[in-house]
Amino acid sequence: MIKVGVLGAKGKMGAQTCLAVEEADDCELVARLDQADELEELTKAGAQVVVDFTRPEVVMDNLEWCIEQGIHAVVGTTGFDESRLSTLRTWLEASPSTGVLIAPNFSIGAVLMMQFAAKAARYYESVEIIELHHPDKVDAPSGTARRTAELIAAARAEAGSGPIPDATTTSLDGARGADVEGIRVHGVRLRGLIAHQEVLFGDTGETLTIRHDSMARVSFMAGVLLGVRRISGTPGLTVGLEHFMDLD
Numbered sequence: 686m687i688k689v690g691v692l693g694a695k696g697k698m699g700a701q702t703c704l705a706v707e708e709a710d711d712c713e714l715v716a717r718l719d720q721a722d723e724l725e726e727l728t729k730a731g732a733q734v735v736v737d738f739t740r741p742e743v744v745m746d747n748l749e750w751c752i753e754q755g756i757h758a759v760v761g762t763t764g765f766d767e768s769r770l771s772t773l774r775t776w777l778e779a780s781p782s783t784g785v786l787i788a789p790n791f792s793i794g795a796v797l798m799m800q801f802a803a804k805a806a807r808y809y810e811s812v813e814i815i816e817l818h819h820p821d822k823v824d825a826p827s828g829t830a831r832r833t834a835e836l837i838a839a840a841r842a843e844a845g846s847g848p849i850p851d852a853t854t855t856s857l858d859g860a861r862g863a864d865v866e867g868i869r870v871h872g873v874r875l876r877g878l879i880a881h882q883e884v885l886f887g888d889t890g891e892t893l894t895i896r897h898d899s900m901a902r903v904s905f906m907a908g909v910l911l912g913v914r915r916i917s918g919t920p921g922l923t924v925g926l927e928h929f930m931d932l933d
């Protein structure tokens with residue numbers, strides 16, 4: 686049995702994760718912690734793996750503590766830029782048998798959408814991303830949209846693609862979205878939505894749209910459990926669930 690602790694257990698994703706862990710035959714939920722709780726509860730309960738769905742401003746402190754204790758971490762919380770990833774690598778060097786998975790999106794379909802977008806990137810002159818989420822989401826653009834833009838930008842750079850055409854010189858602030866590594870990213874916040882994304886590619890005479898929809902938070906749970914099962918055998922830092930999906 687894998688002994689699992691959940692951080693952010695009272696939140697939308699944390700509560701769903703507690704249910705999924707309780708229902709998994711090979712996992713035992715030993716700790717459910719939220720804002721006012723002490724991290725020491727994790728060691729007292731013997732947690733081997735922690736799942737973190739908290740907030741960008743607290744996740745690094747949680748991870749520093751978990752890595753120091755040698756507790757593996759499966760992280761869905763957003764807010765990871767290159768500087769944070771580099772800090773995690775440094776902490777992990779001092780705890781070489783500990784594994785941390787940072788997954789911008791745990792939904793299998795969303796991971797495939799990102800992979801398909803990275804594959805398509807080299808063939809199109811234009812690309813823009815639209816992410817659409819519930820209005821309680823605190824960050825924009827979404828971690829998924831950022832990651833998608835990074836993957837597309839890397840594929841375009843490798844292919845030697847030029848800049849994306851855009852003759853717009855006059856616009857209201859924000860009208861053309863955010864610029865993530867040269868890719869325009871637009872955010873929609875709408876009651877009724879959960880998590881959705883479109884990647885629009887265009888070239889002369891044709892467009893390609895890749896769209897993914899998470900209609901319920903249960904869509905993330907197969908990925909969370911995959912991470913929980915694989916992380917203890919994967920020391921160091923892993924970014925993206927695709928590395929656990931045997932895609933090749």
Ligand SMILES: NC(=O)C1=CN([C@@H]2O[C@H](COP(=O)(O)OP(=O)(O)OC[C@H]3O[C@@H](n4cnc5c(N)ncnc54)[C@H](O)[C@@H]3O)[C@@H](O)[C@H]2O)C=CC1
Pocket residue numbers: 692693694695696697698699718719720721738739740741743760761762763764788789790791792828905
């Ligand atoms: N990677 C993925 O597949 C997904 C990632 N997310 C991300 O996960 C994060 C959480 O999302 P939601 O559950 O929707 O948010 P939420 O606001 O419903 O839940 C966050 C929870 O964390 C708790 N919390 C805050 N500080 C804490 C601390 N220091 N220790 C323990 N708990 C603490 C809050 O009290 C709250 O219960 C966000 O960054 C979101 O973008 C959300 C959905 C899927």
Ligand SMILES: O=C(O)C1=N[C@H](C(=O)O)C[C@H](O)C1
Pocket residue numbers: 763789790791818822823826827828829830879880881
């Ligand atoms: O806050 C959310 O809800 C989600 N957050 C993640 C993100 O920012 O990409 C994953 C998914 O989009 C849901």
